[in-house]
Amino acid sequence: MARLTMTPEEYIQKYGPHISDSPATGWDAKPAPEKLVKTHCCFCGMQCGIKLAVAANKVVGFEPWEDFPFNEGRLCPKGVKRYMQTHHSDRLTDPLIRTGKGFRKASWDEALDLIVSKIRGIQAQSGKNAFSMMSGVSLTNEKSYLVGKFARIALNTANLDYNGRFCMVSAGAGNKKAFGIDRAANTWSDIPKAKVIWIAGSNVSECFPTLIHYIWKARDQGAKLVVIDPRMTAIARTADYHVAIRPGTDSALNQAILHELIRKEHVDRDFVEKRCGGWSELARSVETCTPEWAGEICGVNSDLIRKVAELWGNTKTSFLLHARGIEQHTKGVDNVLSNINLVLATGRIGREGCGYGTITGQGNGQGGREHGHKCDQLPGNRDIENPVHREHICKVWGITDTELPRKGKSAVELYEAMHAGEIKGMINICCNPMVSHPDTNFAREALEKLDFFCVIDFFMSETARYADVVLPGSLQEEEEGTTTSAEARVVRIRAAVTPPENAWTDTRILLELARRLGKESFFTYPDNEAIFNELRVASKGGTADYAGITWERIEKEKGVFWPCPEIGHPGTPRLFEDQKSYHPDGKFHLHPTPYRLSYETPDTEYPIYLTSGRSVFHYLSGTQTRRIKFLVDQCPGPVCEMHPALAKKLQVSAGQLVTLETRRGQLTVPIQVTEAIREDTVFVPYHWPERLAVNQLTVHALDPISKMPEFKVAACRIRPATREEATKLRSDYANLKLEAPRT
Amino acid sequence: MNPFKDFFIDFQRCIGCKACMAACAECDTHRGTPMIQVEQVDPARSPQTVPMVCMHCKNPTCANSCPADAIKKDENGIVHSSLKPRCIACRNCELSCPFGVPIVKDDIQLMQKCDMCFDRTSVGKKPMCATVCPTGALFYGTHEEIQQLRPNSKPVNRWRFGKQKVETRVYVMVPHDVDEMVVDSPEFGQTGAGSILDSERDSGREFL
Numbered sequence: 001m002a003r004l005t006m007t008p009e010e011y012i013q014k015y016g017p018h019i020s021d022s023p024a025t026g027w028d029a030k031p032a033p034e035k036l037v038k039t040h041c042c043f044c045g046m047q048c049g050i051k052l053a054v055a056a057n058k059v060v061g062f063e064p065w066e067d068f069p070f071n072e073g074r075l076c077p078k079g080v081k082r083y084m085q086t087h088h089s090d091r092l093t094d095p096l097i098r099t100g101k102g103f104r105k106a107s108w109d110e111a112l113d114l115i116v117s118k119i120r121g122i123q124a125q126s127g128k129n130a131f132s133m134m135s136g137v138s139l140t141n142e143k144s145y146l147v148g149k150f151a152r153i154a155l156n157t158a159n160l161d162y163n164g165r166f167c168m169v170s171a172g173a174g175n176k177k178a179f180g181i182d183r184a185a186n187t188w189s190d191i192p193k194a195k196v197i198w199i200a201g202s203n204v205s206e207c208f209p210t211l212i213h214y215i216w217k218a219r220d221q222g223a224k225l226v227v228i229d230p231r232m233t234a235i236a237r238t239a240d241y242h243v244a245i246r247p248g249t250d251s252a253l254n255q256a257i258l259h260e261l262i263r264k265e266h267v268d269r270d271f272v273e274k275r276c277g278g279w280s281e282l283a284r285s286v287e288t289c290t291p292e293w294a295g296e297i298c299g300v301n302s303d304l305i306r307k308v309a310e311l312w313g314n315t316k317t318s319f320l321l322h323a324r325g326i327e328q329h330t331k332g333v334d335n336v337l338s339n340i341n342l343v344l345a346t347g348r349i350g351r352e353g354c355g356y357g358t359i360t361g362q363g364n365g366q367g368g369r370e371h372g373h374k375c376d377q378l379p380g381n382r383d384i385e386n387p388v389h390r391e392h393i394c395k396v397w398g399i400t401d402t403e404l405p406r407k408g409k410s411a412v413e414l415y416e417a418m419h420a421g422e423i424k425g426m427i428n429i430c431c432n433p434m435v436s437h438p439d440t441n442f443a444r445e446a447l448e449k450l451d452f453f454c455v456i457d458f459f460m461s462e463t464a465r466y467a468d469v470v471l472p473g474s475l476q477e478e479e480e481g482t483t484t485s486a487e488a489r490v491v492r493i494r495a496a497v498t499p500p501e502n503a504w505t506d507t508r509i510l511l512e513l514a515r516r517l518g519k520e521s522f523f524t525y526p527d528n529e530a531i532f533n534e535l536r537v538a539s540k541g542g543t544a545d546y547a548g549i550t551w552e553r554i555e556k557e558k559g560v561f562w563p564c565p566e567i568g569h570p571g572t573p574r575l576f577e578d579q580k581s582y583h584p585d586g587k588f589h590l591h592p593t594p595y596r597l598s599y600e601t602p603d604t605e606y607p608i609y610l611t612s613g614r615s616v617f618h619y620l621s622g623t624q625t626r627r628i629k630f631l632v633d634q635c636p637g638p639v640c641e642m643h644p645a646l647a648k649k650l651q652v653s654a655g656q657l658v659t660l661e662t663r664r665g666q667l668t669v670p671i672q673v674t675e676a677i678r679e680d681t682v683f684v685p686y687h688w689p690e691r692l693a694v695n696q697l698t699v700h701a702l703d704p705i706s707k708m709p710e711f712k713v714a715a716c717r718i719r720p721a722t723r724e725e726a727t728k729l730r731s732d733y734a735n736l737k738l739e740a741p742r743t
Numbered sequence: 744m745n746p747f748k749d750f751f752i753d754f755q756r757c758i759g760c761k762a763c764m765a766a767c768a769e770c771d772t773h774r775g776t777p778m779i780q781v782e783q784v785d786p787a788r789s790p791q792t793v794p795m796v797c798m799h800c801k802n803p804t805c806a807n808s809c810p811a812d813a814i815k816k817d818e819n820g821i822v823h824s825s826l827k828p829r830c831i832a833c834r835n836c837e838l839s840c841p842f843g844v845p846i847v848k849d850d851i852q853l854m855q856k857c858d859m860c861f862d863r864t865s866v867g868k869k870p871m872c873a874t875v876c877p878t879g880a881l882f883y884g885t886h887e888e889i890q891q892l893r894p895n896s897k898p899v900n901r902w903r904f905g906k907q908k909v910e911t912r913v914y915v916m917v918p919h920d921v922d923e924m925v926v927d928s929p930e931f932g933q934t935g936a937g938s939i940l941d942s943e944r945d946s947g948r949e950f951l
Binding site: 030071075079080220232233234630 | 758766768786791
């Protein structure tokens with residue numbers, strides 16, 4: 001039974017997060033590095049090049065990698081301090097089995113035998129699909145592919161999904177509907193060539209700092225910048241137009257912009273009629289969507305909508321970017337499509353300086369979502385329910401169609417099935433739902449109902465505390481592999497060091513589990529390159545085709561852009577140059593996106609919009625970054641951003657502790673009063689667990705197509721914290737700054 | 744050939760990520776302590792932040808006010824931290840610098856500050872902060888390069904603080920119609936001095 005056996009404080013004392021402010025070798029002069037390993041930062045979809053300095057099998061520092069073409073040495077603070085995670089005193093170095101109070105160390109044999117017997121027991125009693133797997137896309141392409149194959153063949157379960165479901169699936173689904181392919185249409189090098197940069201729902205300055213350079217390069221050449229965001233983020237602050245819309249109203253805004261494009265004859269008629277399908281229906285759908293109509297819904301001035309529509313209509317080149325701000329909604333796919341409609345209506349795609357793309361958030365958010373990591377997908381971004389696609393993969397894997405599971409449950413649906421008692425076991429790798437799952441109280445109840453829960457992780461994440469068995473896995477810098485950056489550039493990840501002490505690489509763990517489950521013959525890889533080479537074959541002919549990409553090529557060419565269907569193919573930096581989509585009909589598909597309300601909107605009981613997002617100092621659920629002192633010093637815990645007018649109305653003041661309440665739960669945090677947010681909206685970053693998780697407040701309502709939960713809109717009310725709540729918060733905050741014991 | 748180039752700060756590009764501070768603190772001569780700071784301007788109104796390095800004045804106020812002659816400017820115009828045998832940790836430099844850059848470190852009884860990464864720039868590399876800065880708020884290169892890259896602004900290095908005129912080795916990027924950076928402080932008793940109090944409005948992060 002997956003239950004805590006100690007208090008959160010006791011877990012923190014024993015396993016952290018502790019903050020460490022010193023490198024493995026201390027703060028005295030660095031030992032001379034024996035080698036500088038050219039690899040990539042593990043902390044977002046930019047996959048910035050970085051050199052890790054290594055001495056005596058320890059990562060002792062970093063050097064900027066100025067020759068890597070995307071970032072040319074530029075980094076964010078997470079990248080700079082990332083090397084401090086490798087030899088952190090919180091690293092898990094032995095398998096752990098839960099006891100009546102915490103965990104005890106176990107041998108690999110004992111831990112693996114226990115896992116295998118539990119998998120067999122649960123599947124014998126309740127069916128194959130009663131055992132599930134949850135994964136994440138900070139894993140390399142090789143590991144992502146391996147997880148997909150492991151779940152389908154070794155576990156033989158349909159129920160595998162991944163944390164991209166909490167991240168960018170709405171973008172993927174929208175891209176597939178419009179373009180027949182799920183990838184940014186251009187590389188970032190098209191940004192500086194565009195005259196209008198349009199950023200919808202992305203705090204680029206905190207989430208993708210190294211992309212800012214490209215935006216400024218465009219602005220230096222005279223480009224105008226439009227930012228759509230309820231908050232005045234650092235990038236919105238300097239924008240030519242900041243459209244501070246109400247959370248959850250993006251599709252209405254875009255409908256009005258399209259209405260204006262049509263009215264002012266800014267539509268590329270030739271393109272929409274010859275290259276697109278569905279134009280007349282789309283045009284009809286926005287006939288009544290005037291700027292006044294949208295202005296009312298979005299809470300912005302209709303003149304501003306007219307101005308940005310005119311700007312978008314009048315330019316010859318443009319680049320539209322979006323991210324989680326429009327995607328993490330119950331209408332995330334509609335929001336994405338409504339943005340794509342603006343790109344297609346003006347025909348500005350597939351040419352130099354004419355670009356579009358989602359900015360994928362996770363380290364391998366692009367590659368990890370292409371090769372069978374998702375409940376409905378097979379390698380090469382194939383459809384698990386498509387007989388032709390199934391046949392190809394069955395051939396590569398050497399199995400029959402009946403042996404290949406069908407479509408399984410998506411992430412939140414998995415948790416709902418756990419909650420309902422249908423799913424009884426789970427292996428969780430590279431995911432920390434006790435921070436990142438919407439409505440974490442629901443997620444906790446679901447975990448507590450499992451008969452068996454295994455976590456593979458390098459640190460004791462807040463989710464791992466619930467595990468029956470914790471296996472110590474590896475960090476990105478401890479295994480060879482590849483990732484695919486948000487611009488679809490496949491890059492090489494290098495093993496700078498080996499996992500510490502008795503920890504294993506994630507790959508070794510999965511292969512050994514497969515062997516013990518009697519499926520060794522399907523998993524005979526001499527090394528990780530062999531996994532990549534099988535991925536190439538498996539992806540061949542799919543939309544995400546890696547067949548022509550080799551590790552050697554990636555290193556020589558500093559990355560290769562997929563699709564790359566054969567050896568000798570140059571790769572595809574820019575899609576759609578032939579003005580054709582990847583749909584069988586070759587057309588770009590337009591979809592009407594009639595505006596509808598978010599799952600929950602403010603009412604008299606819960607009158608304020610709550611939205612959530614990231615801080616520049618933390619990565620995802622914070623399992624790694626909440627252990628690095630420099631990052632914790634800058635951003636120790638969650639703070640609620642609130643406009644002074646709202647603060648005045650609520651009779652609270654800056655620095656005061658308040659309690660936010662929604663229909664799911666409550667959260668006590670200090671407030672930061674700032675004019676840089678809408679008056680009707682508050683913002684809390686999401687990187688913290690348990691009592692500090694903003695996800696205690698969010699809804700687990702899903703987009704019907706992408707199954708993406710609505711992290712970006714909830715209705716809340718706010719009151720001053722009680723004395724008891726304040727005391728608890730102060731103690732939780734103090735725990736966030738607990739120093740690692742000196743060795 | 745002289746390996747040193749010029750340093751340019753473009754305040755408007757700063758996003759407050761502090762990658763510069765994180766990277767600066769990795770230097771072997773002051774490991775763990777950044778010599779560059781990033782300040783919030785008015786957090787109650789705006790997310791604007793600004794990076795602050797030593798401006799390496801042509802006629803350094805810190806050195807001029809040092810009673811022990813412990814602060815030296817070298818032939819490349821770099822003003823260095825205080826010299827160990829001479830520094831008496833009197834903090835005159837701290838008080839006199841118009842940019843507020845020098846800090847006397849209590850534990851070592853010396854003034855330490857940015858030396859524009861002497862170990863890197865002397866061998867033709869960029870300073871660490873300007874290498875990692877993700878936005879170009881910190882730029883190291885030639886005047887020709889920056890003028891070509893950023894035609895909408897221009898570099899200036901002349902400052903006026905009240906009655907004091909200062910010329911710096913480090914440039915800041917400003918609109919074309921600005922020739923000098925003017926910082927006037929309010930006279931004592933003058934109305935508007937209250938704005939100093941305004942700027943101390945709690946940003947909300949100091950509650951614990």
